[in-house]
Amino acid sequence: MVLILLPILILISIFIFFRMGAPILYRQIRMGKNLNTFTIYKFRSMVNDADKMGSYSTASGDARITPLGQFLRKTSLDELPQVLNVLKGEMSFIGPRPDLPAQKEQYPDEESWVGRHKVRPGITGLSQVRFRSSSTLAERRETDLEYAQNLSFWLDVRILIDTVFVVLKRKNTN
Numbered sequence: 001m002v003l004i005l006l007p008i009l010i011l012i013s014i015f016i017f018f019r020m021g022a023p024i025l026y027r028q029i030r031m032g033k034n035l036n037t038f039t040i041y042k043f044r045s046m047v048n049d050a051d052k053m054g055s056y057s058t059a060s061g062d063a064r065i066t067p068l069g070q071f072l073r074k075t076s077l078d079e080l081p082q083v084l085n086v087l088k089g090e091m092s093f094i095g096p097r098p099d100l101p102a103q104k105e106q107y108p109d110e111e112s113w114v115g116r117h118k119v120r121p122g123i124t125g126l127s128q129v130r131f132r133s134s135s136t137l138a139e140r141r142e143t144d145l146e147y148a149q150n151l152s153f154w155l156d157v158r159i160l161i162d163t164v165f166v167v168l169k170r171k172n173t174n
Contacts (some may be wrong), residue, residue: 002083002087003084008023012072012080015069019066020044020070024043025043026042026045026083027039029100030101031098031101032120033117033118033119034118035114035117042078042079043080043081044069044078045068046062046064061071079123082123084099086111091120091122091123093122093160094123094159095120096116096119096121096147096148097122097127099121105139106141112145115149116144116145118148125144126144126146126147126155126159127143129145129159129166130164134150
């Protein structure tokens with residue numbers, strides 16, 4: 001898998017380096033399965049030190065997102081380095097998106113927080129294909145819990161197929 005993606009990863013890295021400079025990868029601490037923390041990798045899509053300039057989440061038209069970053073996000077290519085997280089066993093291809101540790105306060109109760117983290121986080125998941133980015137935080141949390149409570153091979157197959165269609169349609173992306 002990595003060998004197939006390697007030329008794409010190298011090409012995107014070159015574009016980022018020449019358009020935005022270093023660093024090429026964005027790293028951030030996230031919550032994994034059983035509340036273990038790990039470092040997630042993404043291609044950088046924002047200006048340097050964007051975390052210090054505002055919220056950890058972005059909105060449509062966020063000035064911190066570069067033009068190249070907009071393209072990477074619309075095509076979901078910014079997520080490709082997370083294959084490294086999958087290879088390290090920190091993430092799966094399919095599962096709820098990994099939370100930031102600080103997002104614990106956004107959960108209605110401890111049971112929801114723990115239940116949501118009983119599964120390995122994923123590059124794509126049920127809430128991503130159901131909503132992309134056009135949902136409330138509560139809707140995404142509820143959908144993540146739904147996924148964690150209803151794990152199945154066929155649900156993962158459906159999410160994988162839906163992901164292809166969502167990415168090809170480039171629907172509802174920041």
